Amino acid sequence: MLKDQTLTEAYTTPGRHREVGLSDEQALEMYKKMVLARTIDERVWTLGRMGKVHFVLTSAGHEAAQVGAAFALRPGYDWILPYYRDLALVLTLGLTPYEIMVNFLGRRDDPCSRGRQMPVHWSARRLNIVSGSSPVGTQVPHAAGVALACKLRREDRVTFVSFGEGATSTGDWHEGMNFAGIHQLPVIFFCENNGYAISVPYHKQVACDNVADRAPAYRMAGVVVDGMDPIATYAVVKAAVDRAERGEGPTLIEAKTYRLTPHSSADDDRTYRSREEVEAWRRRDPIVLFKKYLMASGLLDEELDRQIHAQALAEVDEATDRAEACPYPDISELYTHVYAGS
Amino acid sequence: MAVKTLIEAIRDALFEEMRRDPTVIVLGEDVGYRGGVFRATEGLLQEFGAERVIDTPLAESAIVGIAIGAAVNGFRPVAEIQFADFIVPAIDQIANEAARLRYRSAGEWWCPLVIRAPFGGGVHGGLYHSQSVEAYFTHVPGLKVVVPSSPYDAKGLLKAAIRDDDPVLYFEHKKAYRLVKGEVPEGDYIVPIGPAKVARPGRHLTVIAYGLMTTYALEAAERAAAEGIDVEVVDLLTLYPPDKKTILESVKKTSRALVVYEDNLTGGFGAEIAAIIAEEAFPYLDAPVMRLAGPDVPAMPYAAPLEEVFMVNPEKILAKIRQLAAY
Numbered sequence: 001m002l003k004d005q006t007l008t009e010a011y012t013t014p015g016r017h018r019e020v021g022l023s024d025e026q027a028l029e030m031y032k033k034m035v036l037a038r039t040i041d042e043r044v045w046t047l048g049r050m051g052k053v054h055f056v057l058t059s060a061g062h063e064a065a066q067v068g069a070a071f072a073l074r075p076g077y078d079w080i081l082p083y084y085r086d087l088a089l090v091l092t093l094g095l096t097p098y099e100i101m102v103n104f105l106g107r108r109d110d111p112c113s114r115g116r117q118m119p120v121h122w123s124a125r126r127l128n129i130v131s132g133s134s135p136v137g138t139q140v141p142h143a144a145g146v147a148l149a150c151k152l153r154r155e156d157r158v159t160f161v162s163f164g165e166g167a168t169s170t171g172d173w174h175e176g177m178n179f180a181g182i183h184q185l186p187v188i189f190f191c192e193n194n195g196y197a198i199s200v201p202y203h204k205q206v207a208c209d210n211v212a213d214r215a216p217a218y219r220m221a222g223v224v225v226d227g228m229d230p231i232a233t234y235a236v237v238k239a240a241v242d243r244a245e246r247g248e249g250p251t252l253i254e255a256k257t258y259r260l261t262p263h264s265s266a267d268d269d270r271t272y273r274s275r276e277e278v279e280a281w282r283r284r285d286p287i288v289l290f291k292k293y294l295m296a297s298g299l300l301d302e303e304l305d306r307q308i309h310a311q312a313l314a315e316v317d318e319a320t321d322r323a324e325a326c327p328y329p330d331i332s333e334l335y336t337h338v339y340a341g342s
Numbered sequence: 343m344a345v346k347t348l349i350e351a352i353r354d355a356l357f358e359e360m361r362r363d364p365t366v367i368v369l370g371e372d373v374g375y376r377g378g379v380f381r382a383t384e385g386l387l388q389e390f391g392a393e394r395v396i397d398t399p400l401a402e403s404a405i406v407g408i409a410i411g412a413a414v415n416g417f418r419p420v421a422e423i424q425f426a427d428f429i430v431p432a433i434d435q436i437a438n439e440a441a442r443l444r445y446r447s448a449g450e451w452w453c454p455l456v457i458r459a460p461f462g463g464g465v466h467g468g469l470y471h472s473q474s475v476e477a478y479f480t481h482v483p484g485l486k487v488v489v490p491s492s493p494y495d496a497k498g499l500l501k502a503a504i505r506d507d508d509p510v511l512y513f514e515h516k517k518a519y520r521l522v523k524g525e526v527p528e529g530d531y532i533v534p535i536g537p538a539k540v541a542r543p544g545r546h547l548t549v550i551a552y553g554l555m556t557t558y559a560l561e562a563a564e565r566a567a568a569e570g571i572d573v574e575v576v577d578l579l580t581l582y583p584p585d586k587k588t589i590l591e592s593v594k595k596t597s598r599a600l601v602v603y604e605d606n607l608t609g610g611f612g613a614e615i616a617a618i619i620a621e622e623a624f625p626y627l628d629a630p631v632m633r634l635a636g637p638d639v640p641a642m643p644y645a646a647p648l649e650e651v652f653m654v655n656p657e658k659i660l661a662k663i664r665q666l667a668a669y
Contacts, residue, residue, distance in 0.1 A: 079415065111450075112447070113446050113447055113448050114448035116445065116446055116448060117446050121446070123446075123447050123450060123451065124450075125447075125450045125451065130414055130451060131443060131446055131447035131450065131451045133438055133439060133442065133446070135434070135438070138407065138434060138435065138438065138439055140407075141403065141404045141406075141407025141408050141410070141411065141435070142407055142408075142410050142411035142414065142439070143411060144404070144407070144408050144411060145407065145408035145409060145410055145411020145412040145413070145414070145415070145419075146411040146412070146414060146415045147411070148408060148411065148412050149411070149412045149414075149415035149416055149417050150415065152367075152393055152394075152417070153416075171401075171403060171431075172403055172404070172407060172434075172435075175399070175401040175403055175404035175407065176404060176407065176408075178399055178401070178404070179398070179399060179401075179404055179408055182399065333448075336448070336449070337444050337445050337447075337448050337449040338444070338445055338483050338484055339444070339484070339486075339507075339508050340444070340452065340506075340507040340508055
């Protein structure tokens, strides 16, 4: 069992979403996004096994953290520098199931890179989602620079940058955190700590108990939150947005979560995680927990839940069919966008 | 027209561009209160304030990474790497991030960013204050790499780099900073990124160089002229993407080519120039393409006699010119 992640039964008490400023409709909408993300997730694993998608890496287990965070952000206004695990985040912010599906298939309509990058390297200019590379951590100084620009223009936009706990070992992470702290920039550093960087466990990655414990060294607030709980995550991200808007600087949020699948389609997690551990965490599947919460809050019953799942499946079916019909980029595109005007 | 040093021309360009465009910001180690360890940014802080002239922590990857972020969000940062030798920790941000951003997003994102870095030896800088690092970057599509040799070109090229919508590495030879002087017009003009220049026309052979090596090649050419050898000097200015046309036109005319660079011989940027000539002008050649460069040892030593052996100088260029002319 993981020492560092808490397998607690504790969860937000029913009705709590109203106290943090979310309507019943918003709480239910959160659930729909989580279910839709999971449905896309399962579909792309299937397409991977069929040989249609060459690389699968998804957000299963992280949906509550990502959807909770996304609800606290303003799509197309705030700046987002995500990492590869953030399917549910970018879906909630506005990438459509079709756009996500063409991204996995590497087709011409892929909004992130027109089939250049591997899947899950999210990017969308209309949503201020900035393109990133595969080595996570490199986007952390970018986030500090984006936020510096906002501050110089006296804008109240917030920059949200996410990463796993593995990335917090990089030099770029420290350098970006340090600069944001020195200049008290409006940045939210969002660590999705799922206990493993591929196979390397938390205790071989980070010397202190929590990633968030490092925040005071950068003169910023540090918050640990249950990343299986979208309401709790929403509340801390919203507080960080408000803090940034008030000019009170950056926040480091650590959402404790768990990856329910292998790292990617190229990974076999049986080589480093016991099945007992994974099964224990499946009982804290954020979708299962949130369903219980919504039922206890009187917002969901089995019939509505069936409808939500059926609706998600229909949307994903439609997106898959359209995406498979989308052509690959023309081979002449290999040579375009090297420089401006090319 | 005023005669200025190379570093004065660079400073003029920074002042003029920051006055012209409020989105131009300068960041790096010691660029603010100190005005740069070479004083290239002297006075900028006083005129433009600490928001636009930013003293950064001692972290090259952050300097470039933060500049990328600011560039993505509407600014035109000019980042200074204090010595080119220190750019290595930032290579990931330069080559993997800045250079690939436009390509990897199929044109949705880009970063108009200049990275200035003093390079080169002959200043008793030892291993870590003397390096020529351009070859790390002339292999990376998406980057532009420029090296001015004259003050006139330094000012015009820096202005062009700042206005360019792609990341530009701008290498300044630190020995040339105050050694090289020339006429620099007041006010605005551009030296475009891309074209090389024929710095001295000649008939018998072509010397291709950049940075301080152009200055030394011109000096060697003058002395060769006294011996009856008429040398053409091509000043590359932009290393990447290379101006093949100017190089090949010159070599096709003279039929002999010497490539001079200060970096280690093997795999230095001059090797690429030699390959271009060999591949595309072979029938025109009367002699093998020759190279004159630093030796293949890790870097330039501090002790004066050792440094002298490492450095290319006008005498060594002249000797090589004689050898090529006699072939």
